[in-house]
Amino acid sequence: MRGVPKINIDGRYPCKANWVILKSTKNGIAARNCLNQETVKLTDRQAKYLMRLDGNRNPCKIKGFTKQECEEYYDYLDSEVLIRDEGRTLHADGIMLHTVYIPERKYAGTIIPKILNSLLWLTFLPVFLYGLFRISRYDIEFGMNCNYFFANVITGIVGGLLLGMILHEVGHAIACLANIKGAFLEAGFMIRGILPGAYVMIDATDVTNRRKKAQIYLAGIEVNLLLSGLLMILMTSVRENSFLGEWKIAMLYAVVQNVILALINISLVENFDGEHTMRALFGGSIVDAAKANLKQMFSAKKRRNYFRKNGINGIANICTSMVVLVFQIFIPLLILAEISIFVGGVFS
Amino acid sequence: MNRRYDIFKTMIGIITIGLLILQSYGMAHNRFSWWNIPVSMILLILVVKSVSFMRGWERIWMFVITLFSTIPFNVKMGVNIVDWYFVDIFLVTKIIFRVIVYMSLLSAEEIMMCFVSNIIWPEQKDTFLNEVREEEDGSI
Numbered sequence: 001m002r003g004v005p006k007i008n009i010d011g012r013y014p015c016k017a018n019w020v021i022l023k024s025t026k027n028g029i030a031a032r033n034c035l036n037q038e039t040v041k042l043t044d045r046q047a048k049y050l051m052r053l054d055g056n057r058n059p060c061k062i063k064g065f066t067k068q069e070c071e072e073y074y075d076y077l078d079s080e081v082l083i084r085d086e087g088r089t090l091h092a093d094g095i096m097l098h099t100v101y102i103p104e105r106k107y108a109g110t111i112i113p114k115i116l117n118s119l120l121w122l123t124f125l126p127v128f129l130y131g132l133f134r135i136s137r138y139d140i141e142f143g144m145n146c147n148y149f150f151a152n153v154i155t156g157i158v159g160g161l162l163l164g165m166i167l168h169e170v171g172h173a174i175a176c177l178a179n180i181k182g183a184f185l186e187a188g189f190m191i192r193g194i195l196p197g198a199y200v201m202i203d204a205t206d207v208t209n210r211r212k213k214a215q216i217y218l219a220g221i222e223v224n225l226l227l228s229g230l231l232m233i234l235m236t237s238v239r240e241n242s243f244l245g246e247w248k249i250a251m252l253y254a255v256v257q258n259v260i261l262a263l264i265n266i267s268l269v270e271n272f273d274g275e276h277t278m279r280a281l282f283g284g285s286i287v288d289a290a291k292a293n294l295k296q297m298f299s300a301k302k303r304r305n306y307f308r309k310n311g312i313n314g315i316a317n318i319c320t321s322m323v324v325l326v327f328q329i330f331i332p333l334l335i336l337a338e339i340s341i342f343v344g345g346v347f348s
Numbered sequence: 349m350n351r352r353y354d355i356f357k358t359m360i361g362i363i364t365i366g367l368l369i370l371q372s373y374g375m376a377h378n379r380f381s382w383w384n385i386p387v388s389m390i391l392l393i394l395v396v397k398s399v400s401f402m403r404g405w406e407r408i409w410m411f412v413i414t415l416f417s418t419i420p421f422n423v424k425m426g427v428n429i430v431d432w433y434f435v436d437i438f439l440v441t442k443i444i445f446r447v448i449v450y451m452s453l454l455s456a457e458e459i460m461m462c463f464v465s466n467i468i469w470p471e472q473k474d475t476f477l478n479e480v481r482e483e484e485d486g487s488i
Contacts, residue, residue, distance in 0.1 A: 210466060211463065263452035266456050266459065267455045268458070289477045293476070293479050313401065313405045316405065320411050340444060344440075
């Protein structure tokens with residue numbers, strides 16, 4: 001079912017969640033919940049009831065359904081998180097999501113995302129490498145006595161991070177829409193713990209080509225590298241006495257922020273872009289596969305069976321599994337590094 | 349005859365891995381040249397192509413060989429990048445950040461090689477996901 005029925009999430013009543021994609025199958029209606037990646041089977045009546053919830057209708061009084069049916073269906077659909085009843089702000093797994101934009105059409109109707117996506121994956125690496133080349137080739141005078149030094153640092157760090165995060169998510173959305181079966185569901189801001197960020201909700205389940213699916217997850221990193229490259233080229237091109245010449249330090253900090261964003265996101269940590277990319281290329285969750293493979297090593301009998309089935313290639317599986325699991329300490333290591341900077345600063 | 353041929357191809361594979369590690373070491377200690385990267389990738393593909401038991405398992409073996417052959421290069425890049433960015437910090441902090449940079453670089457290299465192996469060898473019979481699929485089937 002293409003397109004989005006007009007729902008009003010700011011309405012008085014709960015509505016059908018925009019992250020639900022309904023599909024007719026041989027066995028009935030399949031409701032894919034893109035928030036928790038689960039698929040629920042619905043009857044025709046349940047699906048019709050769900051489609052009627054547009055935020056302006058009382059869910060207990062839907063025309064064509066009895067009161068008992070309304071209550072029963074509402075409770076069931078709510079338990080499966082197919083109904084949106086919290087307005088624009090959602091809370092899920094310790095993350096607060098605030099929806100800013102829900103597109104009228106889930107799927108792209110024009111060729112523009114395809115063109116933009118092609119430009120993105122063709123140019124991000126050459127631009128980034130050329131930027132690095134220019135940085136290494138040309139001496140950049142930053143002018144530590146410049147008038148706006150403090151403003152430069154703040155603009156570079158905050159502005160670079162904000163721009164990097166927003167464009168990162170735009171990259172994912174464009175890459176998803178470039179595929180005919182990719183859906184863009186919503187975009188907004190989130191707070192994970194105390195850390196702010198941006199998010200887009202996309203659905204690439206129906207994209208069967210593994211490389212295209214992997215490119216959707218890599219698109220955010222591509223944007224960050226492209227932005228870093230453009231800023232490096234700009235930094236080495238502006239004249240010293242021009243308006244932009246005063247903001248070179250800001251550009252440098254913005255480059256660093258975007259490169260750090262790219263390096264963190266590309267890691268094989270679960271639920272980061274790098275892991276999603278490998279998941280798309282391998283055809284399944286590599287972290288779960290790694291855990292399942294290593295479980296076989298704990299008992300002598302299972303170990304023997306495992307190597308009997310896989311032979312010498314089992315060694316490659318186990319090696320890969322160990323590396324994938326070691327990667328999961330990336331974030332704790334990053335936090336430890338930040339703490340050690342602070343501790344180092346206190347004691348020095 | 350087949351066994352001798354397989355052993356011969358395995359020896360070629362091991363020598364090529366040695367060349368790859370040498371290449372990585374060269375990149376780490378000499379002036380960096382961009383042509384080293386495509387040469388390294390071609391050597392890696394040659395290794396995987398030449399060894400018989402890797403047939404059908406190219407993707408997973410590309411992962412493993414990339415892991416070992418990029419050690420010298422990634423270590424050197426980790427040290428250089430952290431020394432450039434952090435001029436004067438705690439040694440412990442430097443070491444942790446070097447590990448972080450190493451892991452990020454390794455992730456990028458693994459993803460790139462996985463892409464390449466998907467293009468060259470789209471059909472794989474590797475069993476990396478078999479155990480988790482059996483667990484999921486058993487729990488349904």
